[in-house]
Amino acid sequence: MKAVHYVNQFFAGLGGEDKAETPPTRLEGAVGPGRGLAAEGIEIAVTLACGDDYFAEHEEGALGTLLAWLEEEKPDVLVAGPAFGSGRYGYACGTLVAAAVERGIPAVAAMHPENPGVDAAGKAYVVPTAVNVVGMRDALPRLARFATALAEGRELGPPEEEGYIPRGFRRNYVADNVGAERAIDLLLAKLGGETRTEVGGGLDRVEPPVPVGDLSSALVALVTEAGCVPQGNPDHLHSVRAQGWFRYKLDGEETMSSARYESVHGGFDVTLANEDPNRLVPLDVARSLEREGRIGRLHDAFYTTTGNGTPVVTATRFGREIAAELRDAGVGAVLLSGT
Amino acid sequence: MAWELASFSSDLLPAQIEVDGAEVEVVRPGEPVRVTHVLDAVEPRVRPDGRPAFPTDGRAGQGRTNRLAGVVVLSCLDFPGEERPLHEQESIIDLAGPGAPLTPFASETCVVVSFHAPDGARNEDLETHARTETLALAERLAATTLDAEPDDVEDFELAPAGDGLPSVAALLQLSDLGPLYYQYVYGTPAGQAELPRIADPAEVLDGAVTCGEYHWAAMRNPTVFFQRSALIRALYREHGKRLRFAGVVLMRGYEQTAEAKQSAAEAAAVRAQELAADGVVITTDAGGNSHTDVMLTCRACEQAGIRTTVILAEETDPESTRPILTDWVPEADSIVSTGNVEELVPEWKPERVLGGERLLDGTPAAEAGPIPVRNYLGAANQMGQLALGARAQ
Amino acid sequence: MLAKEIERAGIPAVYVTSLPTVATMIGANRIVRGPAITHPFGLDPGERRRIVERALELLESDVEPNTVWEIDR
Numbered sequence: 001m002k003a004v005h006y007v008n009q010f011f012a013g014l015g016g017e018d019k020a021e022t023p024p025t026r027l028e029g030a031v032g033p034g035r036g037l038a039a040e041g042i043e044i045a046v047t048l049a050c051g052d053d054y055f056a057e058h059e060e061g062a063l064g065t066l067l068a069w070l071e072e073e074k075p076d077v078l079v080a081g082p083a084f085g086s087g088r089y090g091y092a093c094g095t096l097v098a099a100a101v102e103r104g105i106p107a108v109a110a111m112h113p114e115n116p117g118v119d120a121a122g123k124a125y126v127v128p129t130a131v132n133v134v135g136m137r138d139a140l141p142r143l144a145r146f147a148t149a150l151a152e153g154r155e156l157g158p159p160e161e162e163g164y165i166p167r168g169f170r171r172n173y174v175a176d177n178v179g180a181e182r183a184i185d186l187l188l189a190k191l192g193g194e195t196r197t198e199v200g201g202g203l204d205r206v207e208p209p210v211p212v213g214d215l216s217s218a219l220v221a222l223v224t225e226a227g228c229v230p231q232g233n234p235d236h237l238h239s240v241r242a243q244g245w246f247r248y249k250l251d252g253e254e255t256m257s258s259a260r261y262e263s264v265h266g267g268f269d270v271t272l273a274n275e276d277p278n279r280l281v282p283l284d285v286a287r288s289l290e291r292e293g294r295i296g297r298l299h300d301a302f303y304t305t306t307g308n309g310t311p312v313v314t315a316t317r318f319g320r321e322i323a324a325e326l327r328d329a330g331v332g333a334v335l336l337s338g339t
Numbered sequence: 340m341a342w343e344l345a346s347f348s349s350d351l352l353p354a355q356i357e358v359d360g361a362e363v364e365v366v367r368p369g370e371p372v373r374v375t376h377v378l379d380a381v382e383p384r385v386r387p388d389g390r391p392a393f394p395t396d397g398r399a400g401q402g403r404t405n406r407l408a409g410v411v412v413l414s415c416l417d418f419p420g421e422e423r424p425l426h427e428q429e430s431i432i433d434l435a436g437p438g439a440p441l442t443p444f445a446s447e448t449c450v451v452v453s454f455h456a457p458d459g460a461r462n463e464d465l466e467t468h469a470r471t472e473t474l475a476l477a478e479r480l481a482a483t484t485l486d487a488e489p490d491d492v493e494d495f496e497l498a499p500a501g502d503g504l505p506s507v508a509a510l511l512q513l514s515d516l517g518p519l520y521y522q523y524v525y526g527t528p529a530g531q532a533e534l535p536r537i538a539d540p541a542e543v544l545d546g547a548v549t550c551g552e553y554h555w556a557a558m559r560n561p562t563v564f565f566q567r568s569a570l571i572r573a574l575y576r577e578h579g580k581r582l583r584f585a586g587v588v589l590m591r592g593y594e595q596t597a598e599a600k601q602s603a604a605e606a607a608a609v610r611a612q613e614l615a616a617d618g619v620v621i622t623t624d625a626g627g628n629s630h631t632d633v634m635l636t637c638r639a640c641e642q643a644g645i646r647t648t649v650i651l652a653e654e655t656d657p658e659s660t661r662p663i664l665t666d667w668v669p670e671a672d673s674i675v676s677t678g679n680v681e682e683l684v685p686e687w688k689p690e691r692v693l694g695g696e697r698l699l700d701g702t703p704a705a706e707a708g709p710i711p712v713r714n715y716l717g718a719a720n721q722m723g724q725l726a727l728g729a730r731a732q
Numbered sequence: 733m734l735a736k737e738i739e740r741a742g743i744p745a746v747y748v749t750s751l752p753t754v755a756t757m758i759g760a761n762r763i764v765r766g767p768a769i770t771h772p773f774g775l776d777p778g779e780r781r782r783i784v785e786r787a788l789e790l791l792e793s794d795v796e797p798n799t800v801w802e803i804d805r
Contacts, residue, residue, distance in 0.1 A: 056750060057767075057769070088751075088769065116758075122660060167732065168659075168660030169657065169660055170655045170682075170730070171730065171731075174440070175727070177726060178569050178723055178724060178725055178726050179720075180573050184577060184582070184620060186675060187507060187648035188507075190646050191505045191618050197671075199729070205759050206736050206740045208761035208796070208799075209743065211794055211795075215791065215792060223734060273770060279770075280773065282773040285784045286784065289785075289788070295788065315733035316733050316737060319733050319736060320741075322734060323743065333743065333746075335748070335787055336748065337773060338749035338751070339750065
């Protein structure tokens with residue numbers, strides 16, 4: 001068996017957030033978690049690595065380089081991760097395994113089920129892991145077993161038997177009960193407070209609302225998912241998996257000064273942001289535009305949370321709560337920043 | 340008033356069966372037969388008191404009805420000429436092979452009635468003839484039970500049930516798409532039958548609803564699915580145990596304008612409120628457009644404070660990982676999937692083909708290769724008759 | 733997720749992010765691609781002004797779902 005392993009800059013031992021701009025790199029043999037996979041019998045010929053930010057910002061080029069190396073190696077299987085709850089690393093893993101499968105190379109990634117990289121993996125397999133690196137010891141043997149099965153070309157069964165996250169292919173099966181009885185069970189459960197479904201609605205889409213008619217008379221609000229808070233983080237916004245959102249008064253401030261604000265986001269290197277928090281919440285430019293009459297008025301508070309590993313239901317709740325406040329305040333348009 | 344359903348042995352099926360303008364063949368369970376161009380499936384029924392089994396006036400669900408158990412009449416018609424209204428919409432039943440478990444008919448004695456379709460005949464006239472003759476035949480075949488002893492008699496009556504139980508209604512969507520795509524209530528097309536209306540569940544089991552709807556085979560509800568409604572039977576069974584069966588609402592589906600869809604949905608929710616239902620199971624007929632109706636109905640009920648579970652088939656490319664449903668509203672958070680109709684059923688070569696030797700696309704029916712679930716009659720029906728489901732892999 | 737919920741409430745929201753693919757997956761409709769994860773609104777006020785102006789234009793535009801705009805450079 002011949003395997004290629006993909007990791008980010010951190011797990012390749014190249015460095016932390018300060019090395020997140022590292023371009024694709026090719027290393028001989030097993031590195032970092034790859035040694036753990038090797039101990040489980042995965043013969044890693046080559047390790048490919050890339051900085052998380054580099055991949056996100058130069059996706060096409062990075063992917064092209066990585067795929068070219070992959071095609072050169074012609075491995076029996078590509079293994080990516082584990083990326084745990086890291087959104088950018090997971091996204092890179094998912095994107096790479098998806099592209100490998102398109103080219104006929106069996107591929108599997110490993111990450112937390114709520115990592116956006118799971119969606120990016122498309123038709124490729126993803127083995128679930130814990131949300132952080134504590135789950136490494138548990139993840140590697142499962143990932144190795146799965147990679148071996150893929151490399152050997154074994155026919156794979158359903159997700160619960162094989163231990164992968166369902167990819168979304170809808171396959172028929174014969175249930176224990178007829179649909180009518182299942183429907184009554186689901187309805188009684190729902191009436192009892194437990195809502196379940198056999199099929200989700202897929203992606204919940206919202207139609208774009210009609211555009212702002214006249215920005216020069218509109219109240220505009222600044223919102224961020226980039227973890228921007230007053231210095232010292234008085235309300236203890238979490239750097240990952242936020243438990244809430246906060247509203248901070250602007251009191252007519254002209255700029256997000258580094259003396260007063262910082263970012264506590266745990267998903268990227270905040271050095272540049274903390275030098276000038278306007279890079280996350282563009283208060284300085286927004287004030288200029290307010291003075292020039294391009295926008296009517298700036299809402300005198302900004303809203304903040306950390307978009308980093310937050311489960312969908314929680315993030316949706318934050319969104320609804322913030323939206324309700326904005327609507328009540330008469331806000332007509334929102335400038336939102338993410339990472 | 341209570342209703343009794345008496346079951347009689349299939350041995351009572353007459354040996355000689357003739358239908359005007361059609362060939363008739365009886366197929367026993369297990370025979371390697373494929374039936375094509377199937378319009379409807381009907382269980383033979385008759386009333387000892389002489390009233391019609393499929394009444395157009397009067398009321399079903401009262402007194403006694405006799406049934407021939409384990410027998411189903413399958414009507415087949417290959418509409419002639421270029422004007423085929425049902426292009427692509429093949430309707431197949433396999434009585435053996437890998438497709439057999441997809442329909443409930445392989446374990447039954449099937450009376451296959453293949454109607455002739457003379458050139459020049461109008462499709463709607465042919466359909467009316469086939470539909471009325473099939474219901475009449477179903478009634479004739481059960482006549483032998485009138486002098487026989489039943490194997491079993493079931494009593495359908497809803498006794499007063501405990502106050503603490505949740506009140507549950509069934510909301511049955513009937514197709515109002517147009518000629519050849521109607522379900523009928525007491526012989527009247529759904530659109531003219533003053534729907535939505537509250538019905539006694541026994542009426543539905545007793546021939547008040549019949550099918551003249553020939554859309555996608557897997558997602559349609561032939562007459563026998565109303566006669567044997569698994570949903571209504573299960574609600575009777577659970578009545579007084581886990582729930583209180585509040586009743587049935589018959590509603591229109593497959594409306595053709597956004598306004599008609601919305602008003603049909605809202606009116607159905609009002610009927611469910613009149614039944615004082617805490618929750619409803621909503622069924623669906625056909626696909627695509629009618630899924631919008633079911634979603635609007637779900638939303639209207641939820642907005643009226645009535646919890647919902649929806650029964651739906653999926654129409655997803657087996658090689659795609661998204662999207663899943665044709666239409667969806669966030670209120671539809673409790674859905675039973677009756678299977679993905681786009682999945683292929685492996686090839687099977689029947690020894691005999693009834694109903695028409697060629698499929699609608701011209702392929703010989705005996706050598707058709709893999710066939711999508713979509714083309715098997717009732718295979719992914721959205722009344723919950725069968726155990727098929729779909730899940731993510 | 734915030735963008736989607738704010739737009740669900742009927743308020744046009746423009747989402748500036750350097751990961752537009754992820755943004756489209758979670759159902760944002762008005763997306764401007766920022767230059768980098770570490771500084772979605774650019775490094776200097778001049779660059780920031782171009783990004784904000786682009787974002788305001790998107791707020792004023794009729795869009796299809798999942799629209800992503802690049803910044804003119």
